Amino acid sequence: MHIMIVAPEDLPIPPRRGGSVQIYSTHLCKAISQREDIQVTLVSPGVKATPSYDQTDYNHITLECSSSDQYWTRVKRLIDSLHPQVVQVENRPKQTLQLRRMYPAKAMVLNLHSLTFLGPRHITSADARRVLSSVHAVVCNSLDLAKTVRERIGLADRWQPSVIYPGVTQPFQKQGSTNIDKTPHDPFRLLFVGRVIRQKGVHIAIDAVKILQRQLPVKLTIVGRTPPWERVYRRQLVRAAANANVTFAGFLTPDRLVDMYAAHDILVCPSQKHEAFGLVNIEAMMNGLPVIASHLGGIPEAVGAEGGLLVHNFHNPSAFARAIRSLQDRQTYQQYSRSALKQAEKFTWTASASQFIELYQSALNPAQEKKHTDI
Known part of the structure; x- marks a missing residue:
């Protein structure tokens, strides 16, 4: 199984300038890539447009882009060339909807870290409802976020995202x-x-x-x-x-x-x-x-x-x-x-990665795939 995880366009990875989403994405990729049957590609902004395998078990592609639009255009080119089975977008609902429309047969996952990019400055209410209802899976990092998204966007009670807690980010979990x-x-x-x-x-x-x-x-x-x-x-x-x-x-x-x-x-x-x-x-x-x-x-x-x-x-x-x-x-x-x-110690990346892998497997199972309309 080939998973492409697309980081936001604003901060680089490795997260030398900070960014909770960037730190999260790095360690999620590390945890998922421990499974031998899974290939992981992380896409992020950076200072060069080449793959990097340094000290990682996954393929990290950094895209040097001058604008947000250019970054997402190049993401689409990577999807066309690498053919991942699952595309997971980190905290960018508007761009996830665009990818969903372009690749309707592709398993698409939106991983929400906050409410920020569901606000009116970034996406209309109608488009927010469309993306949240049309992707194969929405992940929220807390029960509260799932409940708040449902209420603010006006989704029916039957809308059930997956809640997966993050793990402790290295190097904060020291030996001993x-x-x-x-x-x-x-x-x-x-x-x-x-x-x-x-x-x-x-x-x-x-x-x-x-x-x-x-x-x-x-x-x-x-x-x-x-x-x-x-x-x-x-x-x-x-x-x-x-x-x-x-x-x-x-x-x-x-x-x-x-x-x-x-x-x-x-x-x-x-x-x-x-x-x-x-x-x-x-x-x-x-x-x-x-x-x-x-x-x-x-x-x-x-x-x-x-x-x-x-x-x-x-x-x-x-x-x-x-x-x-x-x-x-x-x-x-x-x-x-x-x-x-x-x-x-209740929060581990091993547990988080296992839940994500189960989610990917469900998204790729035709018997469990949701039928989506109006995208």
């Missing part, structure tokens, strides 16, 4: 990770990892630190890139952090980020808008960090009942401060740290 025995630092070290944008709630984390530091020695490290459209927000954050123990570390590559997890005590995830899953929570928990996160979207599915504390009043910095303060006792902290690791 089950032996982690963390002791909280003094001052308490908090960590935020993600894009530095308003909807991620970085301002909530800073305000929580300002509340906490009146009674508890605490410091916050903010890891992540600020996109150009959030420069004003970044300046507001810097001003808000002027009298607080806050460090802006900027973007870190995965190998440096794992060291950052090891040096901190708690991950703070104060998202203010819908999060489909929140892979960063799993990465942190795999390193023994309890998570203090918003009770929002698919985050509760990632954190579970064991991985940390979920904040229902997530617009309120005081609510985050109270949750963080509740873990300051060493014995309590270590109990949550061990539970966080236990929760993270």
Whole structure:
């Protein structure tokens, strides 16, 4: 079986500039390609248009393109020349619909990571319904994302996507990770990892630190890139952090980020808008960090009942401060740290890959193939 996985057109793979979808795609391909009966081709933007087999068990083709349209045109040429049996598109519904119309007999899978590209800026409601109803399979990374897509797009209850959780992204799953025995630092070290944008709630984390530091020695490290459209927000954050123990570390590559997890005590995830899953929570928990996160979207599915504390009043910095303060006792902290690791170990790329392979086999089985119209 030959599977082509098409990454989005915006960021390169390997993910030297970050990108959760890019990191996800890399490790999904690695996991699927462990099966000897499956050939995997990963297509992504990059600096050259040649296959690369370096340190991978799959064929990685990078396309150097000057525009999004050129990238997707070249993807179509690759489908014509390589003849994959299954084409899986990562988080691009509009382009998936175009490919579905061009290759109606090809098994087509749309892997949704978020709601972003189902919004009106990217695709009409009618086309969103068409692609979600016409492809052979839609994958969502959480039950919450599946439910939210159904409600927002106005799909019938019989529309049932496959829910496949992501695994822990290497190198965050270290050998011997089950032996982690963390002791909280003094001052308490908090960590935020993600894009530095308003909807991620970085301002909530800073305000929580300002509340906490009146009674508890605490410091916050903010890891992540600020996109150009959030420069004003970044300046507001810097001003808000002027009298607080806050460090802006900027973007870190995965190998440096794992060291950052090891040096901190708690991950703070104060998202203010819908999060489909929140892979960063799993990465942190795999390193023994309890998570203090918003009770929002698919985050509760990632954190579970064991991985940390979920904040229902997530617009309120005081609510985050109270949750963080509740873990300051060493014995309590270590109990949550061990539970966080236990929760993270439920998510493996081996399990994810097995579920994807079952999905591909179903899509290629004529007896199970859905009949689609109006595409």
